[in-house]
Amino acid sequence: xxxxxCTGANLEDxxxxxxxxxxxxxxxxxxxxxxTAYSKIISSYFDxxxxxxxxxxxxELLSPKGEGPFAGHDIEKRLQLVRDVLxxxxxxxxxxxxxxxxKEVLNGRECDFDFQFDYKTPYLCSFDYxxxxxxxxxxxxxxxxxxxLIVLDEKDNLHADIERIVHSRRFEGxxxxxxxxxxxxxxxxxxxxxxxxxxxxxxxxxxxxFLEIDKGYRDEWPDVVKKFxxxxxxxxxxxxxxxxxxxxxxxxxxxxxxxxxxxxxxPRTRWKNHYGVQ
Numbered sequence: 001x002x003x004x005x006c007t008g009a010n011l012e013d014x015x016x017x018x019x020x021x022x023x024x025x026x027x028x029x030x031x032x033x034x035x036t037a038y039s040k041i042i043s044s045y046f047d048x049x050x051x052x053x054x055x056x057x058x059x060e061l062l063s064p065k066g067e068g069p070f071a072g073h074d075i076e077k078r079l080q081l082v083r084d085v086l087x088x089x090x091x092x093x094x095x096x097x098x099x100x101x102x103k104e105v106l107n108g109r110e111c112d113f114d115f116q117f118d119y120k121t122p123y124l125c126s127f128d129y130x131x132x133x134x135x136x137x138x139x140x141x142x143x144x145x146x147x148x149l150i151v152l153d154e155k156d157n158l159h160a161d162i163e164r165i166v167h168s169r170r171f172e173g174x175x176x177x178x179x180x181x182x183x184x185x186x187x188x189x190x191x192x193x194x195x196x197x198x199x200x201x202x203x204x205x206x207x208x209x210f211l212e213i214d215k216g217y218r219d220e221w222p223d224v225v226k227k228f229x230x231x232x233x234x235x236x237x238x239x240x241x242x243x244x245x246x247x248x249x250x251x252x253x254x255x256x257x258x259x260x261x262x263x264x265x266x267p268r269t270r271w272k273n274h275y276g277v278q
Contacts, residue, residue: 001021001022001023001097001130001150001151001152001200001204002021002022002023002152002153002197002200002201002203002204003019003020003021003022003123003126003153003155003204004019004020004058004201004204004205004207004208005017005018005019005020005122005208006019006122006123006155007019007103008121008123008157009118009120009121011103011104011106011107011120011122012103012107013103016103016208017102017103017104017212017215017217018100018101018102018103018208018211018212018215018217018265019100019101019103019122019123019126019208020098020099020100020101020126020204020205020207020208020211021098021099021122021123021126021127021130021204022096022097022098022099022100022130022200022203022204022207022236023096023097023098023152023196023197023199023200023203023204024089024094024095024096024097024196024199024200024203024239025094025095025096025097025134025137026094026196027142030092030093030094031196033092034088034092034094034195034196035195037088037091037092038085038088038195038198038199039195041081041084041085041088042054042056045077045081045084046069051069054069055198056085056195056198056199056201056202057198057201058201058202058204058205058206059205061078061081061082061202062078062082062205062206062209066078079228082202082206082232083231083232083235085199085202086202086203086206086232086235086236087235088199089235089236089239090235090238090239094239095137095141095239095240095241096203096236096237096239096240097130097133097134097137097240097241098130098203098204098207098236098240099125099126099129099130099133099264100207100208100211100264100265100266101122101125101126101263101264101265102211102215102263102265103122105262105263105265106120106122106125106263107120109259109262109263111255111256111259112252112255113252113255113256113259114251114252115128116128116164116165116168117161117164117165118161121158121161123155123158124158124161124162124165125260125263127152127162127165128165128169129246129260131150131165131166131169131179131182132179132246132248133242133246134148134150134182135148135179135180135181135182136242136246137241137242138181138182139180139181141241146181147181147182147183148181148182148183149182149183149184149185149186150182150184150185150186151185151186151187151188151194151196151197152185152186152187152197153187153188153197153201154187162185166185170182173250174250176249176250177248177249177250203236206229206232206233206236207232207233207236209229210229210230210232210233210267211233211265211267213225213226213229213230214230214267214268214271215265226275227275227276227277230271230272230275230276230277231277233267234272234277244261245257245260245261245264
């Protein structure tokens with residue numbers, strides 16, 4: 001998983017009004033196939049001459065004129081690269097997951113629940129929820145022998161909080177409510193060697209930009225751009241197994257579940273028709 005729109009506990013950043021934490025679920029037997037397919041897409045884009053130490057940064061790829069290894073590249077070529085990379089979700093049968101929060105909404109909500117972290121920090125609130133979601137996904141959809149490993153880019157300023165969430169969810173509280181189907185959490189040694197993090201970075205940015213468009217924060221953007229991000233959202237959202245909140249159980253769980261349902265950012269109804277997406 002990776003994040004987009006992270007401003008820590010600052011919920012009043014007009015430039016990044018929505019936060020997204022999300023990524024892709026890759027079965028262990030599909031890991032090598034995914035890495036091979038991803039490498040072929042990148043190699044084809046650069047005509048076989050991939051820049052030294054290349055790493056796909058979605059902000060560079062999707063900046064108006066391209067930045068870094070994409071500086072000056074034709075916009076249509078870059079948008080096609082986005083489509084090709086996101087197309088791997090359908091092509092290889094990967095699931096996607098995300099938690100999106102509109103910061104203004106979070107800022108105006110309170111929750112009576114025994115949090116182990118500052119729940120007004122979107123990253124931490126989203127991470128804690130996605131632990132619930134992924135644990136549910138592994139248990140319900142992947143078979144009784146499956147177990148999950150969460151890989152995420154390290155956030156130095158949030159590392160201690162993330163470790164605290166992981167420990168409390170796995171080992172504290174009533175045994176019946178502990179996370180059991182996620183067996184490990186890890187940070188990639190080198191994201192250049194982990195295309196799954198790079199794909200997750202692209203997923204998170206595309207989701208955030210579409211939701212910012214849909215919530216009215218990017219009305220000045222051209223219709224063609226709005227439609228492109230709507231298409232990206234459709235590709236990603238179609239790979240999400242559950243649209244409604246995966247509910248927690250335990251003390252004050254109803255408060256938490258209601259709170260998460262309120263703060264999660266969802267697109268308008270009939271959004272596909274609105275943006276002309278088939």
